[in-house]
Amino acid sequence: MDIEDLKTRILAGERRALARAITLVESGRADHRAQALSLLEALKGHGREALRVGLSGTPGVGKSTFIEAFGMMLTAQGLKVAVLAVDPSSARSGGSILGDKTRMERLSRDKNAFIRPSPSQSQLGGVARRTREAIDLCEAAGFDVVLIETVGVGQSETMVAEMSDLFLLLLAPAGGDELQGVKRGIMEMADILLVNKADGALKSTAVRTCADYAGALRLLRKRPQDPEGFPKAMTVSALEDSGLLTAWEEMQFLADWRRETGQFAGRRAEQARFWFEAEVRERLLARLKREPVKGAMEALARDVEAGGLTPSAAAEELLRDYLQMG
């Protein structure tokens, strides 16, 4: 593969080149990995900055409808929008349930939009690296907004929040009891809660739900670095296209605030460190899954199970003889 050519075409904003580059960063093959690293290295210093927006919401809240309507509004303003999906569950189900282009038919035909479904990968670590690198590629390709969508299984929300400039939580209108269904940790990560489906028969419920969430947000400790009124709860209707512009204005306001206070760059720097450390840990542990360590570990584990060695003595032996740690 001609990395220099791919680089040029990505910088020219060619969607096919972008898609090809993302396929490259998703690959598990060693030669692909080396090429992916060269490409990312070559693209550095392009000077472009997308707004990276994380979006979470459980199934049924209308995520695809929201992304389609929100994305169309942005492209109508002349902005280029990329949508990446993170779905750690797709490895199990054998296919992605997110980022399906058929669910966002209009947006997928929009020449200023790029939609990429979640790859099938078995480990959250692999998905994290792929998504992080895909974001970099979209940014290099000149996209103004990168939406990173997750269904919120397990740790995927934290992961997406760790690669976003802003984090949105999409919610459905619901009764008071159901409010408790939102994990506290997610509430604390979100910058803006959007109560969707504020239309038709659900409108009054949505308004009430929004007020309940606004109350709940006030109970959480205020983040001292945020401007007044954040995190905030708002109603939107993806179906009727209402509230989306206001939500976008709030996002821009918060992004600008963070840029002016230096938090924007600071957060990206922290995130880069976070992912570096995470990748080192993960790859170090990956040694245990490779021969000859894997076989030695299994043999020692059987000895430990049989009572021939204590867990500590066996660990000592493995580390000394197979991992060069005296």
Add this chain to the structure above:
Amino acid sequence: MDIEDLKTRILAGERRALARAITLVESGRADHRAQALSLLEALKGHGREALRVGLSGTPGVGKSTFIEAFGMMLTAQGLKVAVLAVDPSSARSGGSILGDKTRMERLSRDKNAFIRPSPSQSQLGGVARRTREAIDLCEAAGFDVVLIETVGVGQSETMVAEMSDLFLLLLAPAGGDELQGVKRGIMEMADILLVNKADGALKSTAVRTCADYAGALRLLRKRPQDPEGFPKAMTVSALEDSGLLTAWEEMQFLADWRRETGQFAGRRAEQARFWFEAEVRERLLARLKREPVKGAMEALARDVEAGGLTPSAAAEELLRDYLQMG
């Protein structure tokens, strides 16, 4: 230190020798660690088997009162009882809040009882190893029952369950809403739920609470390997000494069942493997905290923060140049 002498005295059931050996396994010094491993190695094959009982419960449920009353009942039967405490929070608070002998005054004076408070250690991993090895030492010293008490902060319950033959959860009488306060994961680990304080004014509440928990247990998936009726909920009063004998009989019944079906030995073998693998992982990751890797990692992290290197490229460099992973 004369390891052979220490071994002989532990096998003779000398409590002072046991205490000294536990201090040895708790030590972070390299020479102590080597001695501790020799001692554990020398003690192998003693042929004694204690019943290891994990006990969890939030503060206020009466854990000390329960352990004292339960322990006294066991020693009155001629059994030898050791109490070990696991308190991962003690590292932060600077001292243990568990296993405090002054809270178990009668039991601590009983010649057939041995109480050991939680050491101050900073990492759950360190606490896990120390506790596991202390259990082995108590077993070698001829104790019939080893109670491992935890306050249930973070992962400590899982840790205690992973080193116990049986796991008990002590609960206080409470209203229906508060039942939800018990984490689902803990309910699923417990073999017996004991609703304490079934005495005086709280008795009827305790009985109702117990019925509620029994109902909740029926909603959980039955563990196919358990005998009929387990996990079960029971009321006890540590204050009035009631229900303790029945609880002990149930524990013995379950332990015997597990012995006869081979689960007892199978579980211990699995636990040994679990701790071996956990210790290998933990010690491998500990390399990242030692020089020269630590310094190199920090320098690379700063480069990553500044945008000079991608997280992946920096991870690659560290692994190749400092951890001999090409």
